[in-house]
Amino acid sequence: MSKFWSKLLKQTDPYIPGEQPKTTKVIKLNTNENPYPPSPKVLDAIKQATDESLRLYPSPTADDLRETVASYYGLKDNQIFIGNGSDEVLAFSFMAFFNPGEKILFPDISYSFYPVYAKLFQIDYELVELTGDFTIPVEQFFNAKGGVIFPNPNAPTGVLLSLNDVELILQNNKEKVVIIDEAYIDFGGESAVQLVDQYDNLLVIQTLSKSRSLAGMRVGLAVGNENLITGLNHIKNSVNSYTLDRLALVAAKASFEDEVYFKEVCETIIQEREKAASTLRALGFHVLQSQANFLFASHPKVDAEFLYEQLKERNIFIRFFKKPKIDQYVRITVGNRADMQEFFDVLKEIV
Amino acid sequence: MSKFWSKLLKQTDPYIPGEQPKTTKVIKLNTNENPYPPSPKVLDAIKQATDESLRLYPSPTADDLRETVASYYGLKDNQIFIGNGSDEVLAFSFMAFFNPGEKILFPDISYSFYPVYAKLFQIDYELVELTGDFTIPVEQFFNAKGGVIFPNPNAPTGVLLSLNDVELILQNNKEKVVIIDEAYIDFGGESAVQLVDQYDNLLVIQTLSKSRSLAGMRVGLAVGNENLITGLNHIKNSVNSYTLDRLALVAAKASFEDEVYFKEVCETIIQEREKAASTLRALGFHVLQSQANFLFASHPKVDAEFLYEQLKERNIFIRFFKKPKIDQYVRITVGNRADMQEFFDVLKEIV
Structure with missing residues (x-):
């Protein structure tokens, strides 16, 4: 101090x-x-891009990468936000969609970064107790005053909530943002990305650190309604215009291209x-x-x-x-x- | 909206x-x-580091790079903070050292990101008018209620304030943090880094984007008293544990090594x-x-x-x-x- x-x-x-x-x-x-x-194509792409162009700023809007991700998911590029790891995307989301004085809900056993963000940005929160077998009690996430966030599958438990249950939570929080933190979704879960056109209150956050072997390159992303993505961009552009370097952008693109x-x-x-x-x-x-x-x-x-x-x-x-x-x-x-x-x-x- | x-x-x-x-x-x-x-040695270092280790998280504390920068400046590594470009370091500094309700001072003609940070973090500020020839009126930065920040050389003017004048501002703000934003210092100015052991209220922020040709790699840093650096780390670790990827860390280190x-x-x-x-x-x-x-x-x-x-x-x-x-x-x-x-x-x- x-x-x-x-x-x-x-x-x-x-x-x-x-x-x-x-x-x-x-x-x-x-x-x-x-x-x-990481995919050998990712390593090749990085080496290819390691040239004198590193003297120039990266794209502040990550256009190329957003187009790749959008086409991968069959969405529009204004539904995609790119950040420096999903941790940064989560931090920006707490700033963009949650308010002090309006309690958000997340599980008592969950990603331990959530209370850290909440403390920093003075967001009030209520911990929802998991059931005895560590599953998420769906109804207790209904009608949140300030919003909802949870990892799916949950961490550190690995327990998955079905997409039906995710939808129930979305339907019962129509006025508030529900963030599904899908850091581990590629290891057996069904992504809520397919629901973003249906629910304007849904934000899905993913990372390339786990399933795409790129923890060392710091790339995360958010998928959601255009209004939410615009909000995230406003926060990002009030903190740092360029949060991903040229090589991270290239690596992420090559990864999505090697299905x-x-x-x-x-x-x-x-x-x-x-x-x-x-x-x-x-x-x-x-x-x-x-x-x-x-x-x-x-x-x-x-x-x-x-x-x-x-x-x-x-x-x-x-x-x-x-x-x-x-x-x-x-x-x-x-x-x-x-x-x-x-x-x-x-x-x-x-x- | x-x-x-x-x-x-x-x-x-x-x-x-x-x-x-x-x-x-x-x-x-x-x-x-x-x-x-960038230096050919920087490009080589990046290529060397582009291997399977990218699957692993980078060092959250950037130890290697901090040691290199510390030894470059003849300081201790706990006097160095590394961030994702100087913009991120500036954002964290606004959060760490300035308070709502306590007006900070910066020049009316200056880096246009300052009012953006101030607005986001609800920091009140007062614009100090530059003189007719665009120099900084030193006395008007004395006894700031909330702190001081200005680029040196100033942007977009390029006009340099002498280190003597910087010291006068430091001496007359002993209870508040004075941030010298040295994005352009290597093109003819004398850095305030040499004053950090003398003034515990001084934070110097630099970037590798300009003089080191690495805008594409997003590396910035802060140099200051250990207490200020600890504060910046607390903010960083409340937002994103790993803000620089492995290749950015390696590139920055190689750059400081090629004097x-x-x-x-x-x-x-x-x-x-x-x-x-x-x-x-x-x-x-x-x-x-x-x-x-x-x-x-x-x-x-x-x-x-x-x-x-x-x-x-x-x-x-x-x-x-x-x-x-x-x-x-x-x-x-x-x-x-x-x-x-x-x-x-x-x-x-x-x-």
């Missing part, structure tokens, strides 16, 4: 991301990164996830049904924090949240076959 | 960046980009600027003494907007601000020799 800090700054409660160990000699199953590299590779990677991860879930269950773990690239699991006899610490000592990083209701769970990112093998070898010794 | 927009969104007044023409068949002297490419190339480019631009200023004066223009990579000029007989339009019709883009006191001036970025030659050829026909 310092006498120079603003009132706003004094009340922040910053997000703490998962550890990024500096050595590469670790098995990293803690931040839901994709174990497979075959993308599908293959997602399919492989889904298979590995199901195998890993079975192995965990065989070891006595309770494992939630996940539609994401991670598993949320609890062992009746092994303390979760102990497990986390033991694995960390042996250079295997998973995620542990010291929070009520989930402090006996660990979140394990689905890695590649070799990493999962080593993880299970060590895990068997501990359990 | 839409019923879904927040109160905050409804009151924004977004910044409009200089045109980014889609064709390359233009002479672009309108957004102060560097006419010379020889950097100095050469700056020196060349300074020489071209002086030549261009002479040529403009010979054509009857009044040209302000610039220490930036652009010239601010007015012709007694040719209307500035007419000049801007005429040049644009011939695919030469310069910048015109339709604003009181400067609507008879145009801002011309210093280009390379060939571009300047063509610019002057066309200009001679018009004038």
